[in-house]
Amino acid sequence: MAAPRRASLAPDHIEGATAETATPLPFRIINWIGIIDQLAATQANRLLKPLGMALPQFVMLNYFSHRPDDGKTVGDVARALQQPQPGVTKTIQKLLAKRWLREQAHPRDGRSKVLYVTPTGLARHHAAVAVFARELAPAFDGWSHAELQALFAQLDRLKVWLDAHR
Numbered sequence: 001m002a003a004p005r006r007a008s009l010a011p012d013h014i015e016g017a018t019a020e021t022a023t024p025l026p027f028r029i030i031n032w033i034g035i036i037d038q039l040a041a042t043q044a045n046r047l048l049k050p051l052g053m054a055l056p057q058f059v060m061l062n063y064f065s066h067r068p069d070d071g072k073t074v075g076d077v078a079r080a081l082q083q084p085q086p087g088v089t090k091t092i093q094k095l096l097a098k099r100w101l102r103e104q105a106h107p108r109d110g111r112s113k114v115l116y117v118t119p120t121g122l123a124r125h126h127a128a129v130a131v132f133a134r135e136l137a138p139a140f141d142g143w144s145h146a147e148l149q150a151l152f153a154q155l156d157r158l159k160v161w162l163d164a165h166r
Helices: 025-051 055-067 074-081 085-097 119-140 146-166
Strands: 101-105 113-117
Touching: 025 101, 025 119, 055 085, 055 119, 074 085, 074 101, 074 113, 085 146, 101 146, 113 119
Parallel strands: none
Antiparallel strands: 101 113
């Protein structure tokens, strides 16, 4: 027996127009990405729970994992992730307590610390990526490599534009 079909989140009918003509396509695309983000975040939190990690912690470890030897201040992280500094500080404190990040005195500014991802933090990040890869692979069943590359290229193009126009 097939699962019941879920209602679409897009309007099926707008009086006097179709959804395509009533709502501009660029908005619909960004809206869809937002919905995907919400669904993916819920799934990610479920998958990260057995690893003792919440999504904000993974996001931060992911940021540090790109250049693990580069130290970052709380301000650097807040600017890069476009998040308020108090929330970033709270997540950093959790990662420090778990020893997934380490801190050392800033060489030029005694008021701040420089943060680094630890080998344990990198290992935890890699474990989370492995779980995501395994558990989310079925979402792309039936997609060719060319289709996946094309989707990634278009999403990257959008990300680059949004990043450049912060």
